[in-house]
Amino acid sequence: MQNKKLSVIGLGKLGLPLALSFASKGLNVIGYDINKETVDKLHSGLSPISEPFVQKMLLNNKANITFTQTAEDIIQKSNISFIVVPTPSKKDGSFSSQYIEEAIKAFIPSLKKKKTKTYICNNQHNFSRNNGKNSQTID
Ligand SMILES: NC(=O)c1ccc[n+]([C@@H]2O[C@H](COP(=O)([O-])OP(=O)(O)OC[C@H]3O[C@@H](n4cnc5c(N)ncnc54)[C@H](O)[C@@H]3O)[C@@H](O)[C@H]2O)c1
Secondary structure, three states: OOOOEEEEEOOOOOHHHHHHHHHHOOOEEEEEOOOHHHHHHHHOOOOOOOOOOHHHHHHHOHHHEEEEOOHHHHHHHOOEEEEOOOOOEOOOOOEOOHHHHHHHHHHHHHHHHOOOOEEEOOOOOOOHHHOOOOOEEEO
8 A cells, every 4th residue: 555646636624634644644645626726725835724733734744745736647646536525415405416526527538548447436325225326437
């Protein structure tokens, strides 16, 4: 695992602490966010979110984490990606996968260039009772 590079797509209140936690364990991490201001701040060493320890973790783990807005970088330079974008609730109580789908679309051209197997799994309501029907494989 030490020679693998992980990527985290969506560097908000959950994604950034997740990325920094991986980096703090010595893993190589590359973070991607659609929001330019977020990525610019991170390049300046400033946390775009206010969460306990995040600013300190950012400064302490600079050697293990980089940030980009280039989708190609994520696919070419990482082996495993975590997508941590918003999943707002819909009126019927289910979650919208709109942001996840938009995020994935940005990576399709790069995915097509790389020999890769992609597993997509989201943990929606009733997922465990659904025999994993929410998971898909893209060759
Ligand atoms: N915050 C929490 O405590 C928490 C806890 C459990 C689960 N979650 C889940 O984690 C997921 C993310 O929540 P959050 O609180 O981190 O949201 P957030 O709004 O803080 O962060 C989402 C980030 O995703 C980025 N983003 C949006 N569209 C994108 C795209 N197409 N490509 C790349 N980046 C994109 C946004 O710019 C933002 O930085 C949601 O599914 C949420 O339900 C969050």
